[in-house]
Every structure is written in structure tokens, then in C-alpha cells.
Amino acid sequence: MSRSHPPLPSSDQWTATEDRLGFFGPDSVSWRIHSDPSFSVGGLRALLLQALHPVAMDGVARFSGGFREEPWPRLIRTATYVDTLTFGTRTEAVRAAARVRGIHHRLGATEETTGRTYRVDDPDLLLWVHCCEVDSLLTVARRAGVPLTDEDADRYVAEQVTAAELIGIPRADVPDSVAALAGYFEGIRPELAVTAAARDAYRLITVPPMPTWVRYLTPAQGAWGGLAALAVALLPQWARRMYSWPGLGLTDAAATGALVAFRQALLRLPQRAQRSPIxxxxxxxVAEAPAA
Structure with a gap:
């Protein structure tokens, strides 16, 4: 794998229309998946999966300021970044990617269990995070009932190569089909482990800290607990075995049924409440743009 980072594109490489449509556009599978209510569950599944890479998880534990005390800001930042890359203009997406690249470039350490000295922007670590995100969002969307053919699934993985390149991963290293993505996970599994940092992350994601009044006087804890339990149950079986938590008592069929019900419930909400303002x-x- 190359250790060099591809340069970010500049605004002289696209037209005003292309800028407005962003890097994916309304006809993309990425817009279809990332605007679906199942996105939130897919995002939690991705975080749980990402924690299984000792070096990548070490970077999160060390440098995601205050993550142990307040995981919410990091969750919000991550969702905002993905939304901006997907639905923002090309200019907005590049600006967001440049900001994250600038932060990553300054950070590095040595992970104790592996002894590896790393930088947060090492391409293989970025690739791990990318693949966990793509696999999770796609898997959860399909199991939730989003109508996606096998061709759509391959197209989504291929579209997301652009997102990988924007964050700094050489295009040639990124899986561009469902089969290639599965092959990536098969190859990397021997490197994965449940470290102390991974267990901390698991606890923070499934039982996050909340102010006492929120925990006991609102339905937030129960609602989040259900969402997190669903994300755990939707992990690959090999990942659930690593966490020694087979799925909180849910079979694969039951988890899929619960996910479908969750999505259908959110689809009944006002559309603007289903996803972020971005x-x-x-x-x-796109709707307000004049016809070409």
C-alpha cells in the first residue's frame, strides 16, 4: 500500500454545475443510502467495528479530545463530515476534507499492544476506517429494507472510492466492489483485537455518559440503549464473537426485523426530522437549480 496521500482537487477542476451537485449528486446510490433513516444505526455499527483495529482505536482514544468523558461531540463531528462530503458542494467537501487532513497530519503515537509507531493519517488506518463505514452503511441499509440491487451495492462501494481519496487514501488501494470489500475484511482480520481501548469504546457507545436528569427524567437512555443494542446485533458474527457479545439475545433474523421496524417508524416522522439539515x-x- 502506498504511504503517499493523493492531493486534494481544486475548484478549477469543475464547473459551477458540478460544484453544486457535489461529488455524488442526487442520482447516486450514496445519496439514497446516506439520506435514509437507517444511516444512524449504520454509523454506530461502523464505530463498533472500527474499534477492533488496535492502532486505529489507539488514535481515537488518544486524540479525540474528551471522547471518554463526552463521546457526543465526536459522533456529531463524524456524522457532519460524512454528510458534508456526500451532500455538500464540491467546494464544501474539499474544505471539510482539508480540515480533517490538517488535524490528522499533526497526530501520532506508539500503540502499546502492537508496538507500532503510527501517524493518524497512515493510509492503511484511514482505509480501515473507510471500509468499516462503507460496509456498515451498506449492510444496514440493505437489511433495513432500502431497495438496493446487487448492482446498486457495487455502485455504492465504487462511488465511495471518491470519499476515500478525499480523506487521503490512494484510489488504487480502495475496494471498489462488494466482493473486493469482503476480501479486504478477510485479509485484515488477523490484525484485529479487542484492546482495553476497544472495550472502553464499546462501553461508551452502548452506555454513553449522560447528565443525571437526562438519564432518569427523559427517555434518552432507553432510546439510545435500543439503538446501540441494534447496532451490536448487526455486527458481523466474527466481530460479535471478538467482543464476546453474540448480539444481546437477538438472532440475525430478529435483528433484521427490529431494524426494519425502526426504519419504518422513522419514515413516518416529518421528512425534515429524519436526517440532518446538511x-x-x-x-x-439541487431542486432549486435551474434546468440545464
């Missing part, structure tokens, strides 16, 4: 700003921008 998502709907993208749809509005």
Missing part, C-alpha cells in the same frame, strides 16, 4: 440543504440546492 442532507436536506443538498436536496434543496
Amino acid at each position: 442532507v436536506w440543504a443538498g436536496w434543496d440546492r
Whole structure:
């Protein structure tokens, strides 16, 4: 794998129309998956999966400021970044990627269990995070009932190569099909482990700290607990075995049924409540644009 980072594109490489549509556009599978209510569960599944890489997890534990005390800001930042890359203009997406690259470039350490000295922007670590995200969002969307053919699934993985390149991964190293993505996970599994940092992350994701009044006087704890339990149950079986938590008592069929019910419940909410303002700003921008 190359250790060099591809340069970010510049605004002289696209037209005003291309900028407005962003790197994916409303006809992409990425817009379809990332605007679906199942996105939130897929995002939690991705974080749980990402924690199984000792070096990548060490970077999160060391440098995601205050993650142990307040995981919410990191979760919000991550979702905002993905939304901006997907639904923002090309200019906005590149600006967001440049900001994250700048932060990553300054950070590095040595992970104790492996002895590896790393930088947060090592391409193989970025690739791990990318593949966990793509696999999780796609898997959860399909199991939730989003109508996606096998061709759509391959197209989504291929589209997301652009997101990988924006964050700094050489395009040639990124899986561009469902089969290639499965092969990536098969090859990397011997490097994975449940470290102390991974167990901390698991606890923070499944039982996050909340103010006492929120925990006991609102339905937040129960609602989040259900969402997190669903994300755990949707992990690959090999990942659930690593965590020694087979799925919180849910069979694969039961987990899929619960996910479908969750998505259907959210689809009954007002559309603007289903996803972030960044998502709907993208749809509005495209809808308001004059016909070509």
C-alpha cells in the first residue's frame, strides 16, 4: 500500500454545475443510502467495528479530545463530515476534507499492544476506517429494507472510492466492489483485537455518559440503549464473537426485523426530522437549480 496521500482537487477542476451537485449528486446510490433513516444505526455499527483495529482505536482514544468523558461531540463531528462530503458542494467537501487532513497530519503515537509507531493519517488506518463505514452503511441499509440491487451495492462501494481519496487514501488501494470489500475484511482480520481501548469504546457507545436528569427524567437512555443494542446485533458474527457479545439475545433474523421496524417508524416522522439539515440543504440546492 502506498504511504503517499493523493492531493486534494481544486475548484478549477469543475464547473459551477458540478460544484453544486457535489461529488455524488442526487442520482447516486450514496445519496439514497446516506439520506435514509437507517444511516444512524449504520454509523454506530461502523464505530463498533472500527474499534477492533488496535492502532486505529489507539488514535481515537488518544486524540479525540474528551471522547471518554463526552463521546457526543465526536459522533456529531463524524456524522457532519460524512454528510458534508456526500451532500455538500464540491467546494464544501474539499474544505471539510482539508480540515480533517490538517488535524490528522499533526497526530501520532506508539500503540502499546502492537508496538507500532503510527501517524493518524497512515493510509492503511484511514482505509480501515473507510471500509468499516462503507460496509456498515451498506449492510444496514440493505437489511433495513432500502431497495438496493446487487448492482446498486457495487455502485455504492465504487462511488465511495471518491470519499476515500478525499480523506487521503490512494484510489488504487480502495475496494471498489462488494466482493473486493469482503476480501479486504478477510485479509485484515488477523490484525484485529479487542484492546482495553476497544472495550472502553464499546462501553461508551452502548452506555454513553449522560447528565443525571437526562438519564432518569427523559427517555434518552432507553432510546439510545435500543439503538446501540441494534447496532451490536448487526455486527458481523466474527466481530460479535471478538467482543464476546453474540448480539444481546437477538438472532440475525430478529435483528433484521427490529431494524426494519425502526426504519419504518422513522419514515413516518416529518421528512425534515429524519436526517440532518446538511442532507436536506443538498436536496434543496439541487431542486432549486435551474434546468440545464
